[in-house]
Amino acid sequence: MTSNTRVVVIGAGLAGVRLARRLGELGTPALLVGEEEHRPYNRVLLAEVLAGRYAPEVIALPAPAGHRRARVTGIDRAARRLRCADGSLIAYGTLVLATGSNPVLPPLRGLFGPGHRLPEGVHAFRTMDDCLGLSGAVRPGVRAVVVGGGLLGVSAARALAVRGAQVVLAQQAERLMERQLDPDASGLVLRHLTDLGVEVHTECRVRDVTCAGGAVRSVELADGYALDADLVVLACGVRPRTGLAERAGLAVRGGVLVDDELRTSDPHIHAVGDCARHDGTFYGLATPALEQAEALAALLAGDAGARYTGTRSLTRLTLTGTGSPFDLAAFGEPEARPGDDVVRLADATRGTYRKVVVRDDRLVGGVLVGELGTVGALARAWEGAEPLPSSGPLLHLLTNDGGSR
Numbered sequence: 001m002t003s004n005t006r007v008v009v010i011g012a013g014l015a016g017v018r019l020a021r022r023l024g025e026l027g028t029p030a031l032l033v034g035e036e037e038h039r040p041y042n043r044v045l046l047a048e049v050l051a052g053r054y055a056p057e058v059i060a061l062p063a064p065a066g067h068r069r070a071r072v073t074g075i076d077r078a079a080r081r082l083r084c085a086d087g088s089l090i091a092y093g094t095l096v097l098a099t100g101s102n103p104v105l106p107p108l109r110g111l112f113g114p115g116h117r118l119p120e121g122v123h124a125f126r127t128m129d130d131c132l133g134l135s136g137a138v139r140p141g142v143r144a145v146v147v148g149g150g151l152l153g154v155s156a157a158r159a160l161a162v163r164g165a166q167v168v169l170a171q172q173a174e175r176l177m178e179r180q181l182d183p184d185a186s187g188l189v190l191r192h193l194t195d196l197g198v199e200v201h202t203e204c205r206v207r208d209v210t211c212a213g214g215a216v217r218s219v220e221l222a223d224g225y226a227l228d229a230d231l232v233v234l235a236c237g238v239r240p241r242t243g244l245a246e247r248a249g250l251a252v253r254g255g256v257l258v259d260d261e262l263r264t265s266d267p268h269i270h271a272v273g274d275c276a277r278h279d280g281t282f283y284g285l286a287t288p289a290l291e292q293a294e295a296l297a298a299l300l301a302g303d304a305g306a307r308y309t310g311t312r313s314l315t316r317l318t319l320t321g322t323g324s325p326f327d328l329a330a331f332g333e334p335e336a337r338p339g340d341d342v343v344r345l346a347d348a349t350r351g352t353y354r355k356v357v358v359r360d361d362r363l364v365g366g367v368l369v370g371e372l373g374t375v376g377a378l379a380r381a382w383e384g385a386e387p388l389p390s391s392g393p394l395l396h397l398l399t400n401d402g403g404s405r
Helices: 014-025 043-050 128-137 151-162 183-195 243-247 286-300 372-384 393-399
Strands: 007-010 030-034 067-069 072-076 081-084 089-091 094-097 101-103 122-124 143-147 166-170 199-201 206-212 215-221 226-228 231-234 238-240 255-258 269-271 276-278 314-319 326-332 341-347 352-359 362-369
Touching (some): 014 030, 014 286, 072 243, 151 183, 183 199, 183 362, 215 231
Parallel strands (some): 007 030, 007 094, 122 231, 143 231, 255 276
Antiparallel strands (some): 081 089, 101 238, 206 215, 314 326, 326 362, 352 362
């Protein structure tokens, strides 16, 4: 394949690896360029590595045939080539940005030391290096503060607690995982973490990180209350990694803007995964990234009709630890609007909770906690967006094991 036709993918995360592998299967080999020293891996499972459930090699992804380790520093769109940190150049015919996202680092006093580096003991939780750094520092009795109570923060707090750390989770919102869960389901997550020994503070804002000798010593909340800390984990969300695209002059608005062909403002450059913004939406989840990779692979391999029209994604989380696993799933709009029909089934003894929201005879959202056998049927009804049957559909959907996903 000549440089004029070669497909080059920047980013060896889930989206980039899936795209490169699928292109190879379709007879259009691609060069995958990634900057991490580790083999490509499934970022979704980093919390399981931190918890000690999986070794790092277990979550490795099958690498495509063409994989090169390099840090791309610039895109020369006129010459269609990439500049790398080691001075080398990589020519491309079609370029795909799968650069992912960066962790959001909150503007806390004392957070950054000389050279804009995080103090010893303060970690983001986004990469394998972050995970291995935390794994090397955690030990029974270590005092850990997790900042952020979304999906990532809850997963990190659970993993650290399983490893024997004394964990405090500080969440600025009024409840855990407020973007995905309703208050009842969020309360069950809180109970699970509390049973593991995690101390949870909601509606509190972290203001300051105090260090001594270059290492973290405490975290101060906005009300002046100080939490002693040997470790601090920053789980405050992510933002699209768009630096390369911006420096190259591509259209960026929060994420790299793409159309239904996942094409950027340059017809020779596409974008997929966390860095992309499609139809006004930045997903930041695995399922949309993989679906985008599949659609773009088909298009680049010659299927002129292939398009990506959006993803109706479902959030799944399994929290393992002492006792039985804690499973939950959430999709769509879990909070009802006036006029919506809502059905809830709860069993406090078994710790299970199921709720669906129906609007105009269509399933628009739901939350399930524990015993997720019904999630497959519910997800299919939601994804299809078809009118529900008129005879007793809600209880049937909530109680019928239609096959888990």
